[in-house]
Amino acid sequence: MTALLDVREMARHYGAIRAVDGVSFAVQPGEILGVIGPNGSGKTTLFNAILGQVRPTAGQVIFEERDITGLSPLLLARRGIGRTFQSLQVFGGLSVRDNLIAAGQEFRGGRAGRLFAAPDAGLGARAEEIIALFRLGPVAALRAGGLSYGQQKLVDIAMAFMAGPRLVLLDEPCAGVNPALIEELMELLLRLNRAHGGSFVVIEHNMDFVMRLCGRVICMAEGRILAEGAPAAVQADRAVLEAYLGA
Amino acid sequence: MTRWLALAAGVAALVALPAGLKGYGVYLLSLWCVYVIAGMGLNLTVGYAGQISLGQAGFLGIGAYSAAILLQAGVPFLAVLPASALLCFVVGLLLGFPALRVQHHYLAFATLGFNMLVFLVARNEQWLTGGTFGLNNIPRPMILGWRFANRVDFYHLLLAAMLAMAALMAWLLRSPWGRAFAALRDNPIRAESVGIDTTFYTLMAFAIGAAYAGVAGVFFACLVGFIDPAPFGVSISLSMLLMVIAGGAGRFFGPALGAVVVVLLPEWLRFAQDWYLAIFGFAIVAMMVWLPGGLLSLPDRVRGRA
Amino acid sequence: MTDLLQLIVAGTATGGCYALAALGFTLLWQASGTINFALGEMVMLPAFAMLFLLNVAGLPLPLAFLATCALAMAVLGAGFKRVVVDPLIRHGVVPLVIATLGLSIGVKQAVRGVASAEVFTFPSVFSDTLWNIGGLRVSAADIGTVLLACAVVAALQAFLSRTLTGRAMQAVAQNRDAARVLGINVQRMVLYAFLANALLATLAALLITPVYLAKFDMGETLGMKAFYAAIIGGFNNSRGALLGGVIVGVLENLVGAYISSGYKEGVALLLFLVVIIFRPQGLLGTVEERRV
Numbered sequence: 001m002t003a004l005l006d007v008r009e010m011a012r013h014y015g016a017i018r019a020v021d022g023v024s025f026a027v028q029p030g031e032i033l034g035v036i037g038p039n040g041s042g043k044t045t046l047f048n049a050i051l052g053q054v055r056p057t058a059g060q061v062i063f064e065e066r067d068i069t070g071l072s073p074l075l076l077a078r079r080g081i082g083r084t085f086q087s088l089q090v091f092g093g094l095s096v097r098d099n100l101i102a103a104g105q106e107f108r109g110g111r112a113g114r115l116f117a118a119p120d121a122g123l124g125a126r127a128e129e130i131i132a133l134f135r136l137g138p139v140a141a142l143r144a145g146g147l148s149y150g151q152q153k154l155v156d157i158a159m160a161f162m163a164g165p166r167l168v169l170l171d172e173p174c175a176g177v178n179p180a181l182i183e184e185l186m187e188l189l190l191r192l193n194r195a196h197g198g199s200f201v202v203i204e205h206n207m208d209f210v211m212r213l214c215g216r217v218i219c220m221a222e223g224r225i226l227a228e229g230a231p232a233a234v235q236a237d238r239a240v241l242e243a244y245l246g247a
Numbered sequence: 248m249t250r251w252l253a254l255a256a257g258v259a260a261l262v263a264l265p266a267g268l269k270g271y272g273v274y275l276l277s278l279w280c281v282y283v284i285a286g287m288g289l290n291l292t293v294g295y296a297g298q299i300s301l302g303q304a305g306f307l308g309i310g311a312y313s314a315a316i317l318l319q320a321g322v323p324f325l326a327v328l329p330a331s332a333l334l335c336f337v338v339g340l341l342l343g344f345p346a347l348r349v350q351h352h353y354l355a356f357a358t359l360g361f362n363m364l365v366f367l368v369a370r371n372e373q374w375l376t377g378g379t380f381g382l383n384n385i386p387r388p389m390i391l392g393w394r395f396a397n398r399v400d401f402y403h404l405l406l407a408a409m410l411a412m413a414a415l416m417a418w419l420l421r422s423p424w425g426r427a428f429a430a431l432r433d434n435p436i437r438a439e440s441v442g443i444d445t446t447f448y449t450l451m452a453f454a455i456g457a458a459y460a461g462v463a464g465v466f467f468a469c470l471v472g473f474i475d476p477a478p479f480g481v482s483i484s485l486s487m488l489l490m491v492i493a494g495g496a497g498r499f500f501g502p503a504l505g506a507v508v509v510v511l512l513p514e515w516l517r518f519a520q521d522w523y524l525a526i527f528g529f530a531i532v533a534m535m536v537w538l539p540g541g542l543l544s545l546p547d548r549v550r551g552r553a
Numbered sequence: 554m555t556d557l558l559q560l561i562v563a564g565t566a567t568g569g570c571y572a573l574a575a576l577g578f579t580l581l582w583q584a585s586g587t588i589n590f591a592l593g594e595m596v597m598l599p600a601f602a603m604l605f606l607l608n609v610a611g612l613p614l615p616l617a618f619l620a621t622c623a624l625a626m627a628v629l630g631a632g633f634k635r636v637v638v639d640p641l642i643r644h645g646v647v648p649l650v651i652a653t654l655g656l657s658i659g660v661k662q663a664v665r666g667v668a669s670a671e672v673f674t675f676p677s678v679f680s681d682t683l684w685n686i687g688g689l690r691v692s693a694a695d696i697g698t699v700l701l702a703c704a705v706v707a708a709l710q711a712f713l714s715r716t717l718t719g720r721a722m723q724a725v726a727q728n729r730d731a732a733r734v735l736g737i738n739v740q741r742m743v744l745y746a747f748l749a750n751a752l753l754a755t756l757a758a759l760l761i762t763p764v765y766l767a768k769f770d771m772g773e774t775l776g777m778k779a780f781y782a783a784i785i786g787g788f789n790n791s792r793g794a795l796l797g798g799v800i801v802g803v804l805e806n807l808v809g810a811y812i813s814s815g816y817k818e819g820v821a822l823l824l825f826l827v828v829i830i831f832r833p834q835g836l837l838g839t840v841e842e843r844r845v
Contacts, residue, residue: 051440077442089437091430102430105423106442114423121423145433159441299650345826349833352588352646356780357829360822363777371815481773485654492651522666528659535652536640 092145286502288459308479310464335461495541568802569702593772787838
């Protein structure tokens with residue numbers, strides 16, 4: 001089976017600082033891969049280098065057997081890679097429903113066609129489906145910017161799934177989210193994974209979340225991969241413990 | 248429902264208003280319509296797409312000069328109107344493309360210099376624009392054999408055009424494009440990550456805004472009958488920008504209110520003579536500091552506090 | 554041939570003045586993300602302040618200049634930051650641009666109201682000596698202006714790269730959050746940038762007003778050319794501002810003399826468009842990355 005995403009020897013240096021220093025890993029179709037590691041270990045820089053936010057110093061990213069190294073975020077989205085950000089990123093002035101439609105409308109038809117398309121760009125049904133899945137029904141017509149943090153976070157994550165991406169990268173989905181919602185989020189992601197065959201890469205500090213969600217985990221420290229394998233094995237790894245404890 | 252009734256009442260009042268006004272009043276009312284059309288276009292660029300354009304008067308000038316030249320050459324009004332709008336749209340694309348490709352804030356600088364350049368061309372190219380003497384005897388429009396020579400008739404034509412342009416804008420803002428404009432203003436980085444080409448949409452918002460100024464320019468030329476470079480200078484662009492902001496950028500009726508301020512303020516502040524622009528400038532600074540949402544955000548603010 | 558050289562020398566001197574204003578603009582933009590559309594007025598105001606001190610208070614030029622520097626730092630530096638920029642910067646770039654545009658109109662018209670729309674002459678700091686070098690007549694003012702502008706750029710660069718404060722300012726310009734983590738007082742560094750901007754504007758006023766004369770709207774085109782000079786030369790490089798300023802100044806003179814005096818003012822825009830099409834980072838600038 002060929003990998004969905006194949007990251008080869010990825011590196012990103014800032015002068016003498018090696019934020020990411022030769023990282024290789026692969027994501028299989030239908031897999032949930034967790035990325036853990038202490039603060040400053042290079043996880044977000046790795047994401048940014050894969051997702052075209054910063055230019056990699058070296059390395060290659062292959063998605064569906066095509067080289068996507070250094071493509072802009074826009075082109076990556078068009079190729080079928082969804083993402084969420086560490087901080088909250090929604091369109092605050094738009095309603096929840098419009099947020100979702102905005103996240104999906106650019107993937108259908110041509111731009112000129114969209115000018116004359118129906119106001120919902122033919123995505124009304126799809127939006128309702130996602131709204132139901134994420135249980136956003138009661139707030140669907142409200143301005144996203146006025147919602148609670150947790151609800152905005154749900155909208156944010158829901159947007160990444162609107163266009164039916166083949167791979168979604170989530171940067172700390174649990175940050176700032178209350179425990180009840182974390183459970184809901186986990187259940188949601190598992191359902192998206194099992195029922196819809198979704199493939200995810202998740203950066204997360206919440207160990208419990210990672211252990212229960214991910215089939216495989218890599219642990220980063222100082223820009224390199226320290227350990228890789230089943231969640232329990234990585235958690236038990238001595239080197240990982242030392243990295244977290246700063247020993 | 249009440250909203251539609253209020254709108255209908257407003258339109259009826261605008262239709263009936265000239266009956267109670269002298270010639271100068273009708274002229275001011277017509278000028279207001281011209282500024283509202285140009286202001287709606289600028290509102291798209293500034294309020295909906297979140298970009299700064301300092302060249303709207305330049306596009307107004309291109310619209311006005313091209314209309315004057317074409318009308319004097321005998322081209323029918325109904326052909327001149329789309330031609331001038333299209334010309335402004337294309338010039339907008341040519342100017343906006345290099346600027347927006349690099350850095351969206353560069354649009355402000357590019358449009359500022361562009362407006363200066365339009366002014367220079369209008370002043371220097373006498374063979375085309377009449378230089379500082381301007382172009383005279385621009386005919387009032389003739390549509391299907393009916394000439395709108397009477398100033399009240401012309402005002403009604405202009406009012407109809409303004410309403411049509413407003414309806415077109417409302418339709419555009421409700422379309423998926425309108426949603427993309429709002430998305431890129433709210434959060435350009437998120438917009439890119441869900442496949443919205445922010446450069447393309449910003450460029451479109453700017454060029455469509457320029458086309459609106461072109462339409463406004465055509466009516467302006469017909470309204471005043473004589474054009475010279477003066478009404479198309481950089482300072483007029485600033486007034487137009489401030490008018491959009493004063494009304495409330497990104498609010499549909501913002502330009503209508505802002506244009507009242509810009510058209511009538513000089514009349515009201517005549518007692519202040521040369522100082523009125525100074526007062527105007529400092530008032531803008533004060534408004535940005537205390538009421539960044541514009542005049543139309545005032546009701547929300549009051550309600551929010553109560 | 555001598556005509557050509559003469560135009561180039563005079564253009565270089567004008568360009569030096571553009572460069573000083575451009576430097577202030579770049580510093581503010583880098584330190585705080587402020588796009589200051591009242592930049593031209595920040596050159597015009599010190600010019601009138603110096604004139605007032607010279608003609609009404611009767612101070613000699615050096616004293617008037619120093620007093621104006623202090624005044625400019627207080628009002629156009631710290632005051633501008635406190636009253637206009639600080640309350641607005643968190644709302645994003647657009648409200649700040651609008652506010653500085655309003656400020657530009659307000660200041661300009663207020664000066665017109667006080668000092669009338671007349672043109673005032675301004676004494677030069679340099680003697681009016683003319684040197685004749687092989688048929689080429691060069692004024693001391695031109696040479697002095699060019700040298701002074703070069704000296705200021707060199708001093709600024711040395712300050713930014715050699716001193717601790719300068720490096721801290723650069724760190725803030727490059728990455729605010731990282732600078733804060735490193736224990737740099739970000740607000741203080743931003744304030745320094747505003748003070749430097751006020752000083753540079755005052756210096757530009759001292760050099761350019763004798764040539765272009767003091768008038769309420771003298772800042773209008775000056776401010777615009779400073780933006781263009783900054784972008785043409787490269788935003789993140791102080792030598793870039795100098796190069797950009799000089800190129801604009803010289804080309805303007807050449808176009809004015811050989812092509813059309815009517816389009817002299819349009820040169821900067823065309824140059825700007827050409828540069829951003831073919832070398833978006835500016836002639837001496839380096840490519841910066843997108844930031845999340």
